[in-house]
């Protein structure tokens with residue numbers, strides 16, 4: 440893991456895209472029913488069918504709303520105004536989804552067979568650009584529009600502003616798992632279930648309904664969804680490690696439980712966003728995974744975060760309070776020894792001697808910067824992270840050097856070291872803190888300086 444890794448995982452549930460291949464039983468019902476049943480409603484909302492007129496009437500209505508002096512409204516009135524926006528916004532979102540799906544069908548039908556995939560992609564990108572949507576938002580909108588056409592009752596509820604595109608995709612996923620007869624029974628139940636539930640909760644309840652209705656179909660649907668599992672990871676130009684992904688079933692639950700287990704609440708004085716808490720939890724999870732014997736070995740060695748630092752830079756680090764520079768071996772990313780603090784305090788050092796052509800000519804045995812005896816002593820004394828309020832167990836902890844850097848004869852001894860979890864080790868290293876060990880009790884005192892200070 441890079442020190443500056445970024446975190447953007449979505450390891451959970453996502454509604455299904457439309458499965459157009461499974462729609463053979465009612466191929467034309469949606470497209471035939473929708474225009475007739477929706478036309479009066481749309482006309483009432485937007486005006487006559489003159490292409491110029493709907494937009495102008497809509498624009499006038501929005502201008503009227505924008506002209507409301509909200510400073511003159513009471514809180515209750517403002518709340519009511521806000522609530523009144525919900526349905527028109529939902530209806531317009533549904534309309535956009537429905538129209539974009541129709542346009543896409545026409546684009547595909549008008550393209551030569553071998554170019555239909557490319558025409559669909561181009562059409563979606565143009566739609567995304569025009570509406571300032573991300574490609575995945577555009578995809579979800581078009582898919583919801585298509586699904587709404589496949590299931591007329593759902594389509595009507597969608598256009599009435601009762602469902603979000605995500606709700607429609609969930610309904611499509613569940614209805615796509617059963618045969619036509621069951622579909623007619625299930626659809627009204629799903630529409631009932633969707634009321635007053637946000638999409639994630641609705642998705643969970645809708646799949647539970649499917650499982651009770653037809654366990655076999657639910658199992659098949661779960662299996663099909665597994666094919667969409669993915670994790671994407673990439674290095675970013677600013678030195679980060681970005682990743683996103685999607686897991687289902689047991690894999691999703693395993694990831695939820697593991698991330699939860701390593702994500703800790705803030706202690707006093709700590710103010711992290713939920714995303715930062717999850718990022719810290721994820722780093723700790725990865726660090727713990729690399730520490731176990733279960734990590735697969737490569738060339739007989741367990742995978743570890745390797746840092747390459749030349750002797751001169753290491754001396755800088757040891758003698759001048761962390762001014763050395765280094766690079767991570769796996770990614771080649773440069774890193775300062777200040778950022779490396781927690782790793783350099785508690786690591787194995789391997790000396791590699793290079794010749795003039797930078798060919799390794801001698802490799803020393805690994806030397807631990809923290810002797811086993813000291814680790815055991817701290818394990819007994821501290822038991823886990825010593826930061827006030829933190830309950831991270833010892834297995835997550837590094838040994839943090841105390842107030843005397845070892846290069847200044849700061850011999851690593853129990854009175855000059857303590858166990859800290861990764862995030863508190865970093866906080867300690869980068870803050871104005873000093874360790875005090877008295878009678879087996881570790882405490883942290885502010886030095887009054889605003890920067891890293893580990894000098895006596």
Ligand SMILES: [Zn+2]
Pocket residue numbers: 824825826829830831859860861862863
């Ligand atoms: Zn801690």
